[in-house]
Amino acid sequence: xxxxxxxxxxxxxxxxxxxxxxxxxxxxxxxxxxxxxxxxxxxxxxxxxxxxxxxxxxxxxxxxxxxxxxxxxxxxxxxxxxxxxxxxxxxxxxxxxxxxxxxxxxxxxxxxxxxxxxxxxxxxxxxxxxxxxxxxxxxxxxxxxxxxxxxxxxxxxxxxxxxxxxxxxxxxxxxxxxxxxxxxxxxxxxxxxxxxxxxxxxxxxxxxxxxxxxxxxxxxxxxxxxxxxxxxxxxxxxxxxxxxxxxxxxxxxxxxxxxxxxxxxxxxxxxxxxxxxxxxxxxxxxxxxxxxxxxxxxx
Amino acid sequence: xxxxxxxxxxxxxxxxxxxxxxxxxxxxxxxxxxxxxxxxxxxxxxxxxxxxxxxxxxxxxxxxxxxxxxxxxxxxxxxxxxxxxxxxxxxxxxxxxxxxxxxxxxxxxxxxxxxxxxxxxxxxxxxxxxxxxxxxxxxxxxxxxxxxxxxxxxxxxxxxxxxxxxxxxxxxxxxxxxxxxxxxxxxxxxxxxxxxxxxxxxxxxxxxxxxxxxxxxxxxxxxxxxxxxxxxxxxxxxxxxxxxxxxxxxxxxxxxxxxxxxxxxxxxxxxxxxxxxxxxxxxxxxxxxxxxxxxxxxxxxxxxxxxxxxxxxxxxxxxxxxxxxxxxxxxxxxxxxxxxxxxxxxxxxxxxxxxxxxxxxxxxxxxxxxxxxxxxxxxxxxxxxxxxxxxxxxxxxxxxxxxxxxxxxxx
Numbered sequence: 282x283x284x285x286x287x288x289x290x291x292x293x294x295x296x297x298x299x300x301x302x303x304x305x306x307x308x309x310x311x312x313x314x315x316x317x318x319x320x321x322x323x324x325x326x327x328x329x330x331x332x333x334x335x336x337x338x339x340x341x342x343x344x345x346x347x348x349x350x351x352x353x354x355x356x357x358x359x360x361x362x363x364x365x366x367x368x369x370x371x372x373x374x375x376x377x378x379x380x381x382x383x384x385x386x387x388x389x390x391x392x393x394x395x396x397x398x399x400x401x402x403x404x405x406x407x408x409x410x411x412x413x414x415x416x417x418x419x420x421x422x423x424x425x426x427x428x429x430x431x432x433x434x435x436x437x438x439x440x441x442x443x444x445x446x447x448x449x450x451x452x453x454x455x456x457x458x459x460x461x462x463x464x465x466x467x468x469x470x471x472x473x474x475x476x477x478x479x480x481x482x483x484x485x486x487x488x489x490x491x492x493x494x495x496x497x498x499x500x501x502x503x504x505x506x507x508x509x510x511x512x513x514x515x516x517x518x519x520x521x522x523x524x525x526x527x528x529x530x531x532x533x534x535x536x537x538x539x540x541x542x543x544x545x546x547x548x549x550x551x552x553x554x555x556x557x558x559x560x561x562x563x564x565x566x567x568x569x570x571x572x573x574x575x576x577x578x579x580x
Numbered sequence: 581x582x583x584x585x586x587x588x589x590x591x592x593x594x595x596x597x598x599x600x601x602x603x604x605x606x607x608x609x610x611x612x613x614x615x616x617x618x619x620x621x622x623x624x625x626x627x628x629x630x631x632x633x634x635x636x637x638x639x640x641x642x643x644x645x646x647x648x649x650x651x652x653x654x655x656x657x658x659x660x661x662x663x664x665x666x667x668x669x670x671x672x673x674x675x676x677x678x679x680x681x682x683x684x685x686x687x688x689x690x691x692x693x694x695x696x697x698x699x700x701x702x703x704x705x706x707x708x709x710x711x712x713x714x715x716x717x718x719x720x721x722x723x724x725x726x727x728x729x730x731x732x733x734x735x736x737x738x739x740x741x742x743x744x745x746x747x748x749x750x751x752x753x754x755x756x757x758x759x760x761x762x763x764x765x766x767x768x769x770x771x772x773x774x775x776x777x778x779x780x781x782x783x784x785x786x787x788x789x790x791x792x793x794x795x796x797x798x799x800x801x802x803x804x805x806x807x808x809x810x811x812x813x814x815x816x817x818x819x820x821x822x823x824x825x826x827x828x829x830x831x832x833x834x835x836x837x838x839x840x841x842x843x844x845x846x847x848x849x850x851x852x853x854x855x856x857x858x859x860x861x862x863x864x865x866x867x868x869x870x871x872x873x874x875x876x877x878x879x880x881x882x883x884x885x886x887x888x889x890x891x892x893x894x895x896x897x898x899x900x901x902x903x904x905x906x907x908x909x910x911x912x913x914x915x916x917x918x919x920x921x922x923x924x925x926x927x928x929x930x931x932x933x934x935x936x937x938x939x940x941x942x943x944x945x946x947x948x949x950x951x952x953x954x955x956x957x958x959x960x961x962x963x964x965x966x967x968x969x970x971x972x973x974x975x976x977x978x979x980x981x982x983x984x985x986x987x988x989x990x991x
Contacts, residue, residue: 331650332676415816435816438759438966526762527966528959543643545955546650546672 318559324552331548342553351529352554355537358444359513362533365445366512370452371505374459379489381460382467398457406521409450413437413522437523440530447531451518455511459504466500467493502573506566513562534558604888605633609659611645613638618908625904630895632888653678658880660889663712666700666874667947670709673878675991679708680879680886685893686710692915693897696941700874709876710893711914713905715839717771717871717944718856718930725752725830733857737775740860744811747833755806756823756832757965759815765961766945766954767836768806772799774869774942775862785948787986791978800975802862804968815965821848828852838873838944839911842926856930858937868937873944874914953985 325342327335346352377394397405412419413436421433436446470493478488494501516535519525525532525540532540534554542551610619616638623634637659639645652658653673664670673679686698686707693711701709726732729750734740744754758764773781776799783789784796806812813832817823826832828849835841836859845854858870877896879889895901902913907922912931920931946954957978964974 330672331647332654332672332678410818414822415814435814438816438962524762526959527759527962528762543647545952546646 321552321555324549325556326553327549329548329552330546332546335549338549342550343557345550346553346557351532352537354529355532355534358531359533361444362448362451362515363509363512365448366451366455366515367505367508369448370455370459370508371501373452374456374504375463375501377456378460378463378467379493382464394460395457397454398461400454402451402454402515402517403521405450405454406447406518409446409453409518410437410522412450413446438527440527443523443527443531447518447522450522451512451515454518455508459508462500462504463497466497470496498573502570506570506573509569510562510566513565514558534561603632604885605635606661606885606888606892607635607637607659607883608661609637609639609645609649610663611639611642612663613640615909618905621908622901622905626892626895626901630888630891632892634892653880653882656882656884658883660883660885661877661879661892664709664876664878665947666709666876667943668950669947670701670876670878671703671950671991674703674708678881680881680889681706681708682710682879682890682893683707685890685897688894689897689915692899692917694914694916694941696872697874697914700872700943700947701876709878710897712875712877713840713909713911714914715873715875715911716858716930716934717767717836717838717873719859720827720835720837720841720845720854720856722827722830722833723853723855725833728830733855734860736860736864737862743833744806745809748810752830753813753826753832754811754834755813756817756819756827756835757812757815758817758819758823759962759965760818762958762962763946764819765958765965768803769799769961770871770942770945771836771859772802772862774866774871775859776802776866777863778866778869778940778942781942782948785943785945787949787982791982792975796975800964800971803964804971807965807968815962820844824848825850827854839927839930842910842924855926858930858933858939867940869940869942870934871944872941873947949982950985950989953982956981 324335326337326339328338328341329335381391381394400408415421415433415435415438418436420436424430424433434442437443474492474496475488478492483491514535515533516539519531519533519536520539523531525536529537529540535558538551538554538558540551541547541554608619608623610616612619616636619636619638623636626632627634639648649659649662650673653676658678664673670679683706686693697711697714698707701707701711721733725747729746731743731746734743747754757768770781773784773796777795780789780793780795784791784793789795813823813826817826819837823832823835824845825848827835827845828851835845839856842854842856845852858868861867861869877893879886879893883889896905897915899915899917902915902918903922906913906918910924910927912920912923912927912934920928923931942948945957949957960974960977960981963970
């Protein structure tokens with residue numbers, strides 16, 4: 282009797298073939314994500330120079346955080362990045378998207394806002410280095426032009442302006458993407474509640490605050506969640522613009538992690554920072570997203 | 581049965597014969613992307629001379645190279661020969677036992693190389709590398725600017741400072757200096773140290789002197805004075821392309837830099853006429869001293885074909901190979917029997933100047949002191965350069981950094 286006439290056999294084959302289809306993806310994730318994460322977690326409890334065998338030192342890398350002034354300043358900078366990028370970029374992109382959905386801006390103006398989203402962090406960093414260059418840099422030239430020459434400085438070497446300057450560059454880039462997502466949300470909003478409110482005499486501002494904004498909530502969740510994660514793990518822009526300097530003053534956790542691991546070859550300590558950063562990113566994003574989803578269900 | 585046995589034996593003999601006749605295959609790894617062509621060209625000559633095959637493997641950036649090499653050096657699949665950094669930058673891989681000792685390679689060349697060169701690659705009396713290139717840290721100057729203002733190469737420190745003062749009064753920045761890559765903070769620090777007391781420099785790098793000692797304080801004071809007089813460009817300008825461009829335009833007159841910077845001046849400085857002089861000592865009694873950056877070629881002690889790797893290194897150090905290498909890259913060979921006439925005129929002059937004085941060669945700070953110190957020290961030095969008022973704090977921090985490293989040093 283041929284096997285395929287047996288209905289149980291077909292069922293089994295279907296199941297097996299289903300798993301077979303998943304295997305490549307699982308293997309990919311396993312090899313390139315899960316195994317490295319497990320190794321990183323292990324190395325974070327060791328002292329390792331990447332050359333000799335790792336030496337188990339327990340929690341020493343984690344307790345070293347508290348004694349390391351560079352770590353403290355890096356943590357502080359990460360908080361500044363998250364706070365500023367989150368508030369400024371989300372507010373700016375929301376405002377711009379509302380304006381652009383009301384006003385028929387020409388495609389040239391629109392694309393001026395969109396273009397940065399297509400650029401990598403490295404390219405953004407290089408472009409903005411020209412803006413913040415001392416002497417003939419764009420920003421300094423502008424300040425000179427409007428008679429504010431006493432404000433000119435070597436932006437990327439002047440603490441804490443270097444961090445603010447880089448946040449400005451990152452904001453320029455992040456706003457493009459956030460703007461597109463907000464615009465998508467705005468064009469897909471149901472028009473009926475807005476029209477009803479308009480008939481009832483609600484002002485533009487009230488309609489925005491009480492109807493548009495709550496309806497946009499799922500979109501805002503995505504934008505805030507993404508900006509939160511991106512600002513926590515920011516690396517490329519900083520590495521291109523200041524490399525965390527001068528005197529480690531503009532490092533964030535991701536930069537400190539890279540520096541410890543691949544410049545100083547303190548692989549154990551670098552791994553501990555990586556684990557800590559991952560936990561922070563995971564906790565911050567998951568708790569935020571979970572709260573927002575729960576909030577959605579309450580509506 | 582017997583027939584099949586003889587077939588196996590015959591095949592084995594044939595296989596061994598073929599393998600024995602096959603040329604050794606070496607892998608050569610480096611992170612100097614812009615020299616890939618030079619390497620390919622010189623390796624082609626080596627292949628012919630030594631009857632071996634050499635695969636040149638370039639890495640796109642230094643961090644990726646170091647990380648990849650550290651992992652592969654532990655294994656038999658390590659590249660046979662690879663470029664590296666001297667002294668304390670190679671100490672950890674030497675102490676991990678993954679680098680081949682090459683004393684016999686050096687011995688084959690007798691007195692062709694200076695003893696100090698060998699020292700920069702030696703640990704506990706054993707040498708582990710051969711020179712890939714040597715770069716002298718000298719003063720590049722725009723000859724048009726000097727000519728236009730009737731200036732000549734300074735013979736003493738006082739003359740150099742007079743030139744700086746004069747140029748400053750003419751609206752020309754005397755020295756180009758950048759901090760956009762923080763390592764550059766070592767450039768003037770090491771120069772002022774060797775200009776005042778080369779022995780102190782050596783002891784400081786080895787952890788036998790302190791960053792708070794009077795000799796160090798004096799250097800910081802000298803440096804501070806130069807910064808406050810406005811002798812340097814804005815540290816926020818990048819060496820390449822900003823400062824080089826200003827140098828080409830004659831707005832900056834001098835650049836204290838490694839020899840290899842000539843290639844950058846020629847590519848980014850426009851059509852500039854320049855030459856080099858050796859920076860005179862601050863104190864004449866300190867004697868003539870120059871900072872040298874020596875980059876070594878190392879061989880793996882874990883890879884196969886170690887004898888072939890040694891043969892290659894022996895050839896590399898030869899007059900013939902060094903002459904060709906010098907022609908390709910334009911740097912002065914460490915082999916003293918290599919005729920300098922293949923060099924560009926500016927380099928020939930430098931070679932003559934070096935042979936005139938009784939120069940003491942001191943390893944660049946980047947390699948002369950352990951990476952854990954210098955990688956952090958550049959941050960402290962930058963802080964001082966950006967705000968000389970932090971001098972005391974910076975000296976204290978540097979002292980603490982160095983002392984805690986040497987006290988807890990493990991290998």
